[in-house]
Amino acid sequence: MNINYTPEELAFRDDVRAFLDQALPADIAAKVKGFRHLTKEDHQRWQQILCKQGWYATHWPEEYGGVKWTPVQKHIWDEESCQYGVPRSVPFGVNMVAPVIIKFGNEEQKQTYLPRILSGEDWWCQGYSEPGAGSDLASLKARAVREGDHYIVNGQKTWTTLGQYANMIFCLVRTNTEVKAQEGISFLLIDMNTPGITVRPIITLDGEHEVNEVFFQDVKVPVENRVGEEDKGWTYAKFLLTYERTGLAGIGLSKAALSHLKHLASRCIKNGRPLIEDTSFSQRIARVEIDLTAATISNLRIIAAVEGGGMPGAESSMLKVKGTEIRQAINDLARRAIGPYAIPFAEEELNLDYEGEFLSDENAAPLSAQYFNNRKLSIFGGSNEIQKNIVSKMILGL
Numbered sequence: 001m002n003i004n005y006t007p008e009e010l011a012f013r014d015d016v017r018a019f020l021d022q023a024l025p026a027d028i029a030a031k032v033k034g035f036r037h038l039t040k041e042d043h044q045r046w047q048q049i050l051c052k053q054g055w056y057a058t059h060w061p062e063e064y065g066g067v068k069w070t071p072v073q074k075h076i077w078d079e080e081s082c083q084y085g086v087p088r089s090v091p092f093g094v095n096m097v098a099p100v101i102i103k104f105g106n107e108e109q110k111q112t113y114l115p116r117i118l119s120g121e122d123w124w125c126q127g128y129s130e131p132g133a134g135s136d137l138a139s140l141k142a143r144a145v146r147e148g149d150h151y152i153v154n155g156q157k158t159w160t161t162l163g164q165y166a167n168m169i170f171c172l173v174r175t176n177t178e179v180k181a182q183e184g185i186s187f188l189l190i191d192m193n194t195p196g197i198t199v200r201p202i203i204t205l206d207g208e209h210e211v212n213e214v215f216f217q218d219v220k221v222p223v224e225n226r227v228g229e230e231d232k233g234w235t236y237a238k239f240l241l242t243y244e245r246t247g248l249a250g251i252g253l254s255k256a257a258l259s260h261l262k263h264l265a266s267r268c269i270k271n272g273r274p275l276i277e278d279t280s281f282s283q284r285i286a287r288v289e290i291d292l293t294a295a296t297i298s299n300l301r302i303i304a305a306v307e308g309g310g311m312p313g314a315e316s317s318m319l320k321v322k323g324t325e326i327r328q329a330i331n332d333l334a335r336r337a338i339g340p341y342a343i344p345f346a347e348e349e350l351n352l353d354y355e356g357e358f359l360s361d362e363n364a365a366p367l368s369a370q371y372f373n374n375r376k377l378s379i380f381g382g383s384n385e386i387q388k389n390i391v392s393k394m395i396l397g398l
């Protein structure tokens with residue numbers, strides 16, 4: 001495997017840098033780099049800029065307005081965009097439901113939904129998990145009963161990320177209780193403004209409103225909003241999950257976070273010297289950096305296999321576990337760097353325009369909030385324990 005970029009790839013990296021130098025709004029980059037609150041408007045503004053450049057839908061065929069990037073080009077984008085402070089794209093529309101609609105939807109669904117995802121007219125959220133159906137997703141209970149040309153949906157979804165902004169939700173619902181769990185599930189596209197839908201916030205450890213509970217009471221959904229065949233939703237759901245796991249290792253994010261950690265550790269003073277000169281602390285940084293370098297090489301190995309026509313298999317589970325452990329370790333060290341000042345913090349301090357007094361250190365809110373928020377990394381997208389089960393079966397043959 002050649003881990004050096006080709007001249008074409010280096011030229012692409014120059015193009016990416018030139019574009020980001022010119023197009024990334026400074027206020028948005030400042031929020032991302034300072035781990036401050038991003039608004040719905042921030043996400044939408046950046047999406048419009050990316051769309052104009054033709055770089056928004058990097059998983060889509062060109063005929064639908066996508067761009068055909070190679071895995072290496074995606075990797076270059078990931079690395080560069082993280083260093084520049086580009087907001088992570090909200091994946092539910094562009095990277096999750098769109099590939100399902102492209103592969104399994106009918107022509108009308110493609111014509112209706114894909115342009116609205118590109119234009120930002122629709123904000124999608126993901127209605128998979130339920131209380132009691134997370135890792136064991138096939139046990140989901142939200143029920144859709146067919147009445148003429150509608151389904152009547154009743155039940156609850158949970159952990160629905162950014163559902164408070166969404167006008168559309170893609171949902172897994174049970175349409176058949178007489179068959180094996182996986183065989184009685186359908187995939188519905190539901191307008192969040194339909195009567196009978198209630199969204200309630202779940203406030204996470206960092207004080208954020210990022211996730212929600214969504215309740216459905218006698219919600220009427222036209223049958224034409226079903227993707228593919230009735231009771232075959234599990235196939236489409238699994239296809240979507242392969243897209244969800246892509247990029248969860250967050251190598252680019254870890255690299256940016258590591259640079260920030262080193263910067264922080266050189267500014268924090270311990271016993272009269274910069275923390276980065278403290279033997280024990282610098283060893284911890286070195287350890288995580290070695291892990292990150294190894295994960296970067298593994299990532300490139302997987303990319304090389306995909307470029308050669310292979311499919312990422314259980315290796316992506318391995319990378320998800322290592323990548324998320326590394327990000328959490330970096331967050332932990334950053335929080336430790338400011339020591340007892342890490343807590344307390346006030347949630348308002350996460351606003352870029354906050355002008356009040358800081359409860360302790362001005363770094364406390366972003367570092368502590370990030371530490372708490374990123375506990376999620378080892379849970380979502382298939383928990384790390386589930387990924388380890390996959391590795392033990394598929395790689396170790398246990």
Ligand SMILES: Cc1cc2nc3c(=O)[nH]c(=O)nc-3n(C[C@H](O)[C@H](O)[C@H](O)COP(=O)(O)OP(=O)(O)OC[C@H]3O[C@@H](n4cnc5c(N)ncnc54)[C@H](O)[C@@H]3O)c2cc1C
Nearest residue numbers: 126127128129133134135159160161376379380381383385
């Ligand atoms: C911040 C956040 C955002 C999320 N956003 C969304 C979203 O937008 N849409 C959505 O549908 N879902 C979302 N999720 C849900 C996420 O997919 C689930 O939390 C995840 O699948 C785990 O399910 P669970 O929480 O029910 O935990 P459980 O499945 O109950 O697991 C509890 C614990 O048991 C372990 N465990 C379970 N089964 C096994 C096993 N077989 N072997 C070993 N260990 C096991 C798990 O690893 C975990 O540690 C989100 C979750 C979080 C935390």
